[in-house]
Amino acid sequence: MVGVFRRSLSFPNKPNPNRPSKPTLSRHTRSISLPCRSHPLISQLKDHISELQSWSSTCDSSSAWLVDGLTRLTELHHCLDDTLQLPQTQEALRRQPHYSSVENLLEQFLRFVDVYGIFRGSVLALKEEHSAVEVAIRKRDESRVGLYVKARKRVANEMSKLVNEVRMCTRSSEPVSPNTVNVGDVELAAVVSDVVKVTVMVSVALFNGIALSFGPRKSTTWMNMGMMKKGKVDDQDQGIHEFEQVGVKSLLGLRKKGAEEVKFTLKKMRELEASIEGIETCSERVFRSLINARVALLNTLTS
Incomplete structure (x- = not known):
């Protein structure tokens, strides 16, 4: 009877130490490694890129639209x-x-930083x-x-140069060479x-938009003719509404x-000033996010 009693106290549901099984933990560990196509940060980057591409297709040539695009771009670079x-x-x-x-890639981001640095100086002036x-x-x-009119023309010329400068980023080779062996690298x-x-876009x-608002229509539109084949935003031939008012x-x-x-x-001038300040604030955030991304890349190269 003692033997039967002892058998009744056995626990058949207790995990057997000779058969360890941790499939859930193992799968979780793999899910947070890179390169991995399902990595959440990669997915977030793709979502931000998709949102910006959708943003470009809904162009309404307003300062609010540009502010929205710059805000989305900042979030992309934070990610x-x-x-x-x-x-x-x-x-x-x-x-x-x-x-x-x-x-x-470092050279491309250096160009972005330089371009937005010049832009900040122009807007401040x-x-x-x-x-x-x-x-x-x-x-x-x-x-x-008269001085104000000259300042507007000067800004228009500088913006036209920045358009050409920032376009150079897409004319260089791919920023990261695909590795055919590692899917994550690709x-x-x-x-x-x-x-x-999308940063160029x-x-x-x-x-x-600023160049078209403040500069001669003919020269800027002529410049755009070479851009019309490259994207929806590039064939925009309208300035910013608030600037043109x-x-x-x-x-x-x-x-x-x-x-x-x-x-x-004076009322229109104050509205224009508010639009300029909104764009300036958002472009400043983009500028800082570009610097942070470049520093991260530089650390990768030097570490």
Whole structure:
């Protein structure tokens, strides 16, 4: 009976130590490694890229539309920075022969940083002239209007140059050379390449929109003719609505205008100033995110 009692106290459901099984933990460990096509950060990058491509197809030529695009671009580069910080991503980049692909990507991001640095300087100078001419309008002082008009033309010329400069990023070789042996490397290469392309796309929309708003129509439109075959944003031949509402003609003949007309002009100038400040703030965030991404790439190359 004792033997039977002891058998009744046995636990048949207790896991057998001789047969360990941890399939769930094993699968979870594999899911967080790179390169892996199902990695969540890669999926997030793809989602951001897809959203920006959809954004480009809904162009309405407004400052709000540009602000939205710049905000989405900042989020994309934040996600890219997180991806580049991963040791697995750095290992994948180091597998590229002689680091040539990573060096090329560094050059592309350096160009982006330089371009947005120049843009920030141009916008700052324009804001100063804008504030000065607002004071002149209140005083009906036309002497300052000429300087403001020259400042607008100067900004338009600089934006046209930036369009050509930023386009150089897509004319170089692929940023990361696909490794036919490692599927994860191929996927990473394609995603990073798309990040560069959408960065160029948003940047062209921004610089080109300002150039068209402040510069001569013929010269800027002629420049766009070579772009029309390359994307929906590139064939945009309209300036930014808020920028175009304050034309040069509305600033002339201040002494002959009535009080209501001057008041209306000042209102449009304040709206333009708000639009410029919104774009400036968002472009500053893009600038910082580009620097962070480049630093992450540089750490990969030097570590």
